[in-house]
Amino acid sequence: MTTFHELFGHAPTGEWAAPGRVNLIGEHTDYNLGFVLPIALPQTVRARARRRDDGRLRLYSAQGDGRVAELAVADLAPGTVAGWAGYPAAVVWALRQAGHPVGGADLLLDSDVPTGAGLSSSAALECAVASAYNDLYGLGLAAQDLAVVAQQAENRFVGVPCGVMDQMASMCGRAGTALHLDARDLSIRHVPFDLASAGLRLLVIDTRTRHDLADGAYAALRAGCERAAALLDLPALRDVPPSGLDPALGRLPAELRPLVRHVVTENERVRRAVALLDAGDPAGLGPVLTAGHASLRDDYRVSCPETDLAVEAALSAGALGARMTGGGFGGSAIALVAVGAADETAAAVAAAFRRAGYPEPGLVHAIASAGARRVS
Structure with a gap:
């Protein structure tokens, strides 16, 4: 270098x-x-x-x-x-x-x-x-x-x-x-996130499908959410309580309802995930991750065939849960797996990509690490 x-x-x-x-x-x-x-x-x-x-x-x-x-x-x-x-x-x-x-x-x-x-x-x-x-x-x-x-x-x-x-x-x-x-x-x-002591790993699956958040799609989603908040006369969609979701959706045009439903339910999934980690149950995150992917795919519509396949293949191989991560329109998925099943899950995802004719995915284990710092 x-x-x-x-x-x-x-x-x-x-x-x-x-x-x-x-x-x-x-x-x-x-x-x-x-x-x-x-x-x-x-x-x-x-x-x-x-x-x-x-x-x-x-x-x-x-x-x-x-x-x-x-x-x-x-x-x-x-x-x-x-x-x-x-x-x-x-x-x-x-x-x-x-x-x-x-x-x-x-x-x-x-x-x-x-x-x-x-x-x-x-x-x-x-x-x-x-x-x-x-x-x-x-x-x-x-x-x-x-x-x-x-x-x-x-x-x-x-x-x-x-x-x-x-x-x-x-x-x-x-x-x-x-x-x-x-x-x-x-x-x-x-929040404690010690997967190793629970016999778990977090697998990151890079689909090699690249996205560009500056291309307007991300901005359009944000604009839709801001419009929905304005129509509901709220500072932000965070202010829609779960109990008020259905009435709020009834006040919105059809094209904005899925965006609002995702945001409100995703905030609740964060609260559930934190409660599970605080309780020492990281394995319980699995269903929360999978539900989040379904919402991103069906309501927010930021998934893509490659990330959907990564999630499906990981779950079929026994992952406790899986979902896309990042802004969407490509990028990576994550899968929560038992340590002993990590290699098998990675192999199953790679095989599914080969069958679909997609590029070989990148596969790494995510470890919660330190933030920005001076190193020398």
Whole structure:
């Protein structure tokens, strides 16, 4: 790999890492200001960085085209930076928009978070850069504050109207726990998530079907949810109580009812999942995961044939539960399996993909890991 010194002519000040994430339950509820339950992954984006005082931002990605992108920090604005470089540039822009007088830096970025797999590679990139800038410029921002900056970078600079879950999971994850996030007030609680002691594993199935949340589909879903909340005269769909779901649906046009039904029932699935983990029953998550996939497939309609097949094949092989994870329209599925059945489940999914003529899926075991941190 090309070294930092070879690229920039000097050594980095330090290295920062931020993880990708898997969401266990609560998909598409965070921008409705509901509840989510993700874990941070061992796979990370790593940023070697050094501050510059000439207002230049120089960026190099080990997964890129071999060229250094050089930008003027003062000229950063939405729509001015295309491709992967737009994500780190967005973070610098968002910090300046928030009133932090940050300038340039040299950044060498490397990642083992699969891109397009629904595992939040973009949020990991944003959070690695935000963490580096926080230290390089002595900003003293808390992890939650950096997560909000990273979300604003993606919303306002990149143009993806995502919620804050991905960035919060990347910044605030903790080993051995799932992150119970209230997206309205950003309060968090680390819920025990020790699958190994229960004889379980969480299998991540990357379908190799890539999605692009900036293509408008994600934005259309969010707009539909916001329209429904406005018609119900509520701040957000989170404010529809389960007992009031049927009356609420009766006040909405037919095309909005499935979206609302998914959000309200998914928030309840988060509450159920947290109760199970608090009670020391991670195996009980299985049916909750599977019910969540059915809702995402039938009501929210963000699944696809590849993720549906991954879920079906895993369940047929004996998984306790399975569902898609991420924004949808491709990406990954997760399956909760007994340790002794993990290899058999993985083989069954791979065989089902071969029979369907799909590319060989990527298969990894997800372990709840630490969030963003300085590593050197």
